Amino acid sequence: MPPEGSSSARRTLGEKLRALRKRAEVSQAAAARVLGISPQTMGRLEEGLSARSASDLYMNTLCNLYHATDDERRLILALACETRVTAQRGGGWWQSHLDRVISDFDRYTMLEQQAIRVTTWAVILLPVLVRTPDYCRAVAWTDTPNAPTDQIEERVQRQLKRQARLDDPAFTTEIFVSEAALREEWGGPAVMADQREHLTELAHRPNVSIRIVPFTTRNHIGALLGSFSLLEFPKMPKSKMTQPPIVHIEEHVGDLYLERAHEIARYKSAITELRNSA
Template identity: 70%
Template sequence: MTAEGSTFAQRTLGQQLRALREKAKVSQAQAGEALGASPQTIGRLEEGFSWRSANDLRMNALCDLYNASDEERKVILALARETRIAARRGGGWWQPHLDRNTTEFDLYAAAEEQAVRLTAWAVIRLPVLVRTPEYCRAVAWTESPNAPAEQIEARVQRELKRQARLQDPAFTAEVFVSEAALREEWGGPAVMADQHDYLAEMNDLPNVSIRLVPFATRTHIGALIGSFSLLEFPTMPNTRMTQPPIVHIEEHVGDLYLERAKEVAPYQSAVAKLRRSASTRLARADSETPESVR
């Protein structure tokens, strides 16, 4: 059974509330008592339901109970506000990069942490989960050439930390890479050569598949759409419902999250078509001869 009524904003708020509660070693019964609600209400709130419970008064009460930091409280209140907005408009989320930069909270990373499967189509930039540190730095400096070095390094370390997700056998990553993404020289030829070797290394993991869509491929769906990630989620323990998948599209000025079934379906169809178009071989960015990647 799919949780159709739950929006991405609600689910993300619930995940963050659960994390704070567990860190504070507070039970759902104790949290419910603080709100004058049942433990079941707390459980539904943490699984992305009961959005009417996500008012600022209740969120502040939970943050007090969980000894949340000022930054954590700021994230919770922002998510609660977006939850109310999303519930009224029926889902979907546009996050300008300006909003993202006001906090250390990474919305996409939080969703990725909860997902059980990632399917990505990379046109120019490789997904963070399969980047080398130098590739991460090259992208970061290109996007923020005037940023302080320590800010760039902090971003790189956050991105590298996310790669631990690939070590979880319960998580599956399927990445389709346009040949253009391997020929674009992020950081120069040496960085890209190392990056290609790293892709081969990652492809050896049993839960990771990285496949190339070469220039020589006849007309394929990837030529018509930009990079995207499709995230799929597990069944929730309390309600036994499956959280709907989301599509993440990263743009220059912000991130778009799609969750309505009619918006996600075309990307699911695109994934099926990419599987038919993709080769089992990757080509080095500096070579015309494809090399086998196992």
């Protein structure tokens, strides 16, 4: 039976539940016994394959068992609610940046850590995975000019920490960059000069591909699209099922996650055209 609803919601919930269980040093079989379900069903819940087990009763029971904090409990219940709602309407999800601030939870970062491949089309802003610290800082100050310095630095450090993903040889990223993203002077000429040199260095890594779509390219599909990333995932360890890909689109007020097969197909087609144009 195929998984129900939003795979983004289900797998995020499953990952958080697995992390809480391991922290509490509770076996998967023991957690299943407390819920009165089979170990196989518990495994499906943690692998993001089931929305049916994401009831508030089950979630509260697991939070009690795992000694979750109040904030962790609120997050688990919110993810469970999202899982149930998207199961009813067939997938996809919008996450407001305000929701992220309130919950202090970044869904995209968790998905990026799970992904085995990320393909990105960058129109104006370079992807976080390839930014220099000064570039991150310039974007952060532009986005929130009135924020305290320590908050800006915390945001920069979180972004730089994500770049450790590039050190995993099993992870690959393919990045298509509009010429506009290289000409936009975030932080000034010196910062951009360092950023362009950094891109050149990263492009020599065997698991990193960075290609440019110049202004002179005519009638390319990227001109009709905003920035996006296609995340692809490995097989799950127990079920051996391949997790479906997700397209992530970041907007000023929130993030859009697309998961329906026809949506993914459209973006994969666009990536093929970008390869021919870059």
